[in-house]
Amino acid sequence: MPPASAQRPRRPNWTAFGALLLRDLTVLDKDLKEFLPNTLMQPAMLVFVFTYVFPRIGQGIGGSGNVGRFSTLLLGGLVAQSIAFQGLFRVALPLSRELDITNELEDRVLAPTRVSVIAFEKIVAGGLQSLFAGLIVFPVAAFLPSTPIYLRAHWSTLAIVTVLSCYASAALGLTIGTRIEARLVPILVGFVALPLGFFGAIFYTWDALTPIGWLKAAVLVNPMVYMSEGFRASLSIGVVHMPLGAIYSALVAFSVLFTVLGIRGFTKRVLS
Amino acid sequence: MSTDSKAGGPRTSEALGGAEPSRPEVIATSRLTKTYPSRDGRAAGLTAVDGLDLSVRRGEIFGLLGPNGAGKTTTVGMLTTRVVPTSGHAEVNGVDVAADPALVKHFIGVVHQVNTLDRSLNAWENLYFHGRYYGMGAKAARDAADEQLERFRLSHRARSEVRTLSGGMARRLMVARALLHRPAVLFLDEPTASLDPQSRLALWEVLKEIRADGQTILLTTHYMEEAEAFCDRVAIMDHGRILALGTPAHLKHAAGDGRGAGPTVKAWLARLWAETRAADPDAADHGRRLDRPAVEATLVEVVEAAERLGLGLDDLGQGVTLETVFFQLTGRDLRE
Incomplete structure (x- = not known):
C-alpha cells in the first residue's frame, strides 16, 4: 500500500465527529439488552411502590394524601432522574474505564480532529442516550401508576427542558468521568447519584421545601432540581413549579459550566 | 546481520547519519524538548526529551532504541500529538505538531505496545469505524476493512469480539487499523513486546510486507536484533538525547573503532x-x-x-552487534 499523499483533508473536524457519534450509537444498539432494563427498572419500581403499594397499605407519601397529585408530580421527577442518571453514567462509566484501565479510547483520541471536538462528541452522544432513556421512561411514569395522573404537554417548554437536561447531564458525566479513577467509580452511586436524586426534587416540588428554608436554598446547587421542576412545568397540571426563566437560566449555566470543566478534564487526561 | 543488502550496499553516512537527502522529510524535529513539571511544581521538572534533532525521510524505516526512561515513548508521544512539546519544533509530513495537531493526526498511524482495540466493537468494526473517523464513506470503509482483514490474515475472525483474539492477532489487527487510512508515517511502539516467538515471527512477516510497500515507519524497540534486521537507520537514545545515529552497519563500525569490525x-x-x-x-x-x-x-x-x-x-573480529553498541553507549546498569 503506498503512503498517503500530502493532500489536506477537507472538513476534518465534523466528519470525525459524526463518525464518533455513529460509533457510540452503534455501541448503544449493541447494549440495548442491558440498557433497557437498566433504564426502566428503577422508575418502574418507584411508580409501583409509591402509587400502588403505599396507597394500599395506608402509608402516607406525597404530603397531602392526594395520591393522584403525587403521581402527577412524580412523573416529571422520574423522567428527569432517568435522563440525568443515564446521561451521567453512560458517559462517566465507560470514560473512566477507557482512560484508566483499557486504553481503548486511544484510537478515538487519534481521530483527525481537535481533542475538544472528541470531548464534545462524548457529551452529544451521552445526551442522545439520555434522551432515549427519557422517552422510554415517560410511558412507564405516565401510564403505569394505578392512580389518576393529570397531564398536559407544553411542547415548546418540554423541548427546551429536554434538550438542556440531556445536555447538562451528559456534560456532568464528562466532568466526573475525566476526574474519577476507575477504581473509585462505585462511590459515584453513594456520593453523586444518591444526593442528586434525593435532593433533586423528584419526590417533592422545590416549593414544598419552604418549611425548611436552608434546605430549599441548599438544593439550588443540584442541577437535577431544575430538571425535575422543568419537566413538571412542561407536563403536569396543578403542580407549583419554579419560574421558567429560573429553570432555563440554571440549566444553561450548568450546561456551560460542565462543558468547560468536561472538555478541560478530557484534554488534561489525553494530553500530557 | 546488516540491512545493507536490501538497500544495495552501504549507504553513505553523512551529517544526517545515513539518511537519503533526496527524499522528502516525513518527520523533522529541531531542538524538540519535553520537560514534565515536578509534582509540587517547585523543583526542576523531569526533562524526558532534551533538544532532539531528528529527520526521517519517506520510505525509511527508522528505529529508536534506548533503555526504559530514555525518552523514546515521549518522543513518539510528541510526534503523535499526545504529548505537548515544552520547546523546540516538530513537523510530521510538513505540518507543525504543536500548531495543527488535528491535521497531523490525519497523516499518522499508531500502534501502541498495549492493546488499544475498541472492546465494544468486533474486529471488523474496529477497522470500519477507524475508516469512518478518517472521513471514508460507508462503502469505502467497509471495503477497506475487508481488505485489511484479508491482508493481515484475520478474515476468519472478522466478527470476533476483540477480547477473544490472541495477543498476536490483536497486534496484527492494530497494525491493520493503523494502516487502514494510508498514513504517511506509521509509528510502532514496541510492536513485538509481550508476544510469543511464533506471534513475533508472524508479525515480522507482516511488517516486512509493509516495508516492501515503501511505508515510512518509526519504531521503538528493545530487541536489538529486530532493529538491526529491520531498520534502515537507528538512533540510540538515553536521558532524552540521541547518543548515536546511523545505519546499523555504520554504528557497529564506529563502535568497533576498526578493531571490532574484523571478520567473524x-x-x-x-x-x-x-x-x-x-x-x-x-x-x-x-x-x-x-x-x-x-x-x-x-x-x-x-x-x-x-x-x-x-x-x-x-x-x-569480536562480532560486534547492535547490542554491543547499545551497551557501550547506555551502560549495563539496571534502570529501574
Missing part, C-alpha cells in the same frame, strides 16, 4: 582455507572432518597454519 570466525576460516589452497594447491586433498576427539589437535594445526600464512588471531 567463519569469514576468518574461509580466508584461511582460501590462502592455504592458494599456497598449496594440493591442500584440498588434506581436507579433513573435525571429529570431536580430534578437535583440539585440528585447531592447533589450524592456528599453526594461520601463523605460517601471517593470519594472526588478533585479526579475528
Whole structure:
C-alpha cells in the first residue's frame, strides 16, 4: 500500500465527529439488552411502590394524601432522574474505564480532529442516550401508576427542558468521568447519584421545601432540581413549579459550566 | 546481520547519519524538548526529551532504541500529538505538531505496545469505524476493512469480539487499523513486546510486507536484533538525547573503532582455507572432518597454519552487534 499523499483533508473536524457519534450509537444498539432494563427498572419500581403499594397499605407519601397529585408530580421527577442518571453514567462509566484501565479510547483520541471536538462528541452522544432513556421512561411514569395522573404537554417548554437536561447531564458525566479513577467509580452511586436524586426534587416540588428554608436554598446547587421542576412545568397540571426563566437560566449555566470543566478534564487526561 | 543488502550496499553516512537527502522529510524535529513539571511544581521538572534533532525521510524505516526512561515513548508521544512539546519544533509530513495537531493526526498511524482495540466493537468494526473517523464513506470503509482483514490474515475472525483474539492477532489487527487510512508515517511502539516467538515471527512477516510497500515507519524497540534486521537507520537514545545515529552497519563500525569490525570466525576460516589452497594447491586433498576427539589437535594445526600464512588471531573480529553498541553507549546498569 503506498503512503498517503500530502493532500489536506477537507472538513476534518465534523466528519470525525459524526463518525464518533455513529460509533457510540452503534455501541448503544449493541447494549440495548442491558440498557433497557437498566433504564426502566428503577422508575418502574418507584411508580409501583409509591402509587400502588403505599396507597394500599395506608402509608402516607406525597404530603397531602392526594395520591393522584403525587403521581402527577412524580412523573416529571422520574423522567428527569432517568435522563440525568443515564446521561451521567453512560458517559462517566465507560470514560473512566477507557482512560484508566483499557486504553481503548486511544484510537478515538487519534481521530483527525481537535481533542475538544472528541470531548464534545462524548457529551452529544451521552445526551442522545439520555434522551432515549427519557422517552422510554415517560410511558412507564405516565401510564403505569394505578392512580389518576393529570397531564398536559407544553411542547415548546418540554423541548427546551429536554434538550438542556440531556445536555447538562451528559456534560456532568464528562466532568466526573475525566476526574474519577476507575477504581473509585462505585462511590459515584453513594456520593453523586444518591444526593442528586434525593435532593433533586423528584419526590417533592422545590416549593414544598419552604418549611425548611436552608434546605430549599441548599438544593439550588443540584442541577437535577431544575430538571425535575422543568419537566413538571412542561407536563403536569396543578403542580407549583419554579419560574421558567429560573429553570432555563440554571440549566444553561450548568450546561456551560460542565462543558468547560468536561472538555478541560478530557484534554488534561489525553494530553500530557 | 546488516540491512545493507536490501538497500544495495552501504549507504553513505553523512551529517544526517545515513539518511537519503533526496527524499522528502516525513518527520523533522529541531531542538524538540519535553520537560514534565515536578509534582509540587517547585523543583526542576523531569526533562524526558532534551533538544532532539531528528529527520526521517519517506520510505525509511527508522528505529529508536534506548533503555526504559530514555525518552523514546515521549518522543513518539510528541510526534503523535499526545504529548505537548515544552520547546523546540516538530513537523510530521510538513505540518507543525504543536500548531495543527488535528491535521497531523490525519497523516499518522499508531500502534501502541498495549492493546488499544475498541472492546465494544468486533474486529471488523474496529477497522470500519477507524475508516469512518478518517472521513471514508460507508462503502469505502467497509471495503477497506475487508481488505485489511484479508491482508493481515484475520478474515476468519472478522466478527470476533476483540477480547477473544490472541495477543498476536490483536497486534496484527492494530497494525491493520493503523494502516487502514494510508498514513504517511506509521509509528510502532514496541510492536513485538509481550508476544510469543511464533506471534513475533508472524508479525515480522507482516511488517516486512509493509516495508516492501515503501511505508515510512518509526519504531521503538528493545530487541536489538529486530532493529538491526529491520531498520534502515537507528538512533540510540538515553536521558532524552540521541547518543548515536546511523545505519546499523555504520554504528557497529564506529563502535568497533576498526578493531571490532574484523571478520567473524567463519569469514576468518574461509580466508584461511582460501590462502592455504592458494599456497598449496594440493591442500584440498588434506581436507579433513573435525571429529570431536580430534578437535583440539585440528585447531592447533589450524592456528599453526594461520601463523605460517601471517593470519594472526588478533585479526579475528569480536562480532560486534547492535547490542554491543547499545551497551557501550547506555551502560549495563539496571534502570529501574
